[in-house]
Amino acid sequence: MSIEIKAPIFPESVADGTVATWYKQPGEACARDEHIVDIETDKVVLEVVAPADGVLKEVLKAEGDIVLSNEVMAIFESGAAASAAPAEKSAPTPAAAAPVKSAAPAASAKETVQIKAPTFPESVADGTVAAWHKQPGEACSRDEHIVDIETDKVVLEVVAPADGVIGDILKAEGETILSDEVLANFLVGATGAAAPVAEAAPVAADNDEDGIAGPAARKALAEAGLTVAQVKGTGKGGRITKEDVDAAVKAKVSTPAAPAAKSATPAAAATVPALGADGRIEKRVPMTRLRATIAKRLVEAQQTAALLTTYNEVNMGPIMELRKKYKEEFIKAHNGTKLGFMSFFVKAATEALKRFPAVNASIDGNDMVYHGYQDIGVAVSTSRGLMVPVLRNTEAMGLADIESNIMDFAIRGRDGKLGMDDMQGGTFTITNGGTFGSLMSTPIINPPQTAILGMHKIQDRPMAVNGQVVIQPMMYLALSYDHRMIDGKEAVQFLVTIKDLLEDPARLLLEI
Known part of the structure; x- marks a missing residue:
C-alpha cells in the first residue's frame, strides 16, 4: 500500500x-x-x-x-x-545511468544554436550573468535550467532549447549583457562525456567520511568558498554545522596556503574571508544588481519626496476572534487557503483608497495622476532582497483570492520565480515588519507611489476601555506619505479609516 x-x-x-x-x-x-x-x-x-x-x-x-x-x-x-x-x-540509479550518457560521447551535433539573453522590457536597460549551472561539454535536457540573468528587478532563468550539450560560453559570470545578446553556443543532439562525472560527484561527497551539510551549513560553505571535503563535521553522524565551517574558515585564513587558493579561483576570491589591516577577519562581497537598485530607489525617494509619517494603533481583537471562529470553515471552503491578517489589511486599505483618491495617486513631473483602480503591492523579503509584487484590482478580490495570491508571491519569491510583470505598477504598498518582530518603524514609499502602510507586531497592552484597564492585542500602524501630494489631514483620516474598518470588520461588508 x-x-x-x-x-x-x-x-x-x-x-x-x-x-x-x-x-x-x-x-x-x-x-x-x-x-x-x-x-x-x-x-x-x-x-x-x-x-x-x-x-x-x-x-x-x-x-x-x-x-x-x-x-x-x-x-x-x-x-x-x-x-x-x-x-x-x-x-x-546514478551508477546505472552513467553509461547511457557516456555511450556515445563523440556523437555529432545536429545543429548549433545560440543561447540568448531574454528580451528585457523598456524599463530594464541590461542584466548581469549571475550563475552558470552548466559548463562547456555538459549534457542538458530540453528546458533544463542552465543560467541565471540578474536584472535590477528580478532574476531570470534561461533554459536549454533542446537536448544537447553546452558549447562555448561567450559571457562569463559577472559580465553585463544587453537584451537578446548571445550568451553561449548550444550543440543540439550532441552528447557530453563530462556530465556523468559531475553528477556522480555530489553523491560521493554526501556519503564520504566528512559528513553531510544541512542548508544552513551549505550556505555558509558557499559564502566561505569551501567544499564539504574541506570541513570536518562534528555534528550528529558526522554532520557539518555552521560552527564547523567557521572553524575551517579561521584555519584556512591562518595557513599560508590561503593566498594560493584565492588566486586559483578569481570569481570566488571576493567572497573568501581575509585578514583586515588590524589582523581581524573581514569579507568583501560585491553588491548584487538587485540590492544596488533597491538602495538607489530608497535614497532617491528620501531625496526627492517630502516624506512624513503619521502613526496610529489598532485593536486586533475583533479580527483575531473572527479569524479564530471561521478559520477551519474558511480552509474547507477555499481549497486549503488559510485566512491570515494581511487580507483584512488589503481590503481595509482598498476601501480607504476609494475614499481618499490622493493616497492612491502618483506624481509624474508636474502632473498628479489619479488612478481609478487599486493595485496594492505587498512587500516580500527574499534572500536576494526586498521585492514588491502587486495584487491587481484588489477592489474586485475576496479575502481568499488575496490570501492565495500572497502565498503564491511568498513561495515564488523564495524560489526566485517572481517575474517582472509581477512587480510592475502598483498604486499603494503594504509592508509587514511585524513578521520579524518590529514594534514600530517608518517605512519609505515606493516611487512613484505617494504612500505606504507599515504593519507591526501584535502585542498585548493595557488599554483604557469604558473607564476600565483591559489587556488587548494592539498593533501600531505607520503611514508614510509624500506631503507634496497628500495633506496631513487626508493622511490622518486615511489611517483612521483603516483602523475603524479593522476594529469593526462588518464595516468592510457594509462599506461604511
Missing part, C-alpha cells in the same frame, strides 16, 4: 521548513519508526520517521527544497507488496 510521507504540521509562528537531509534513498528498505528525513525550520530541526515497514518509493522534495506544513515529501510503499520496489528502482 502506498502512503504519503508528509512534513510535520508547523505551528502558526513557523511559515515553512527546508528539507535538510534524506537518510534513505528511493528503493531503500525502512523499518517502522526509522529516521528517514530531517526538516529544518527557523527554530528547530524536526525528524520524520517511516510510517511502517517498507520501502521509500519516490522522493518528491529534494534536499534544500522549501516545504509547507503537512506538504507531501515522498511516497512510501508499505508491507510485503513493497519488496519488489528495490528491483524496480535499481534501473535509474
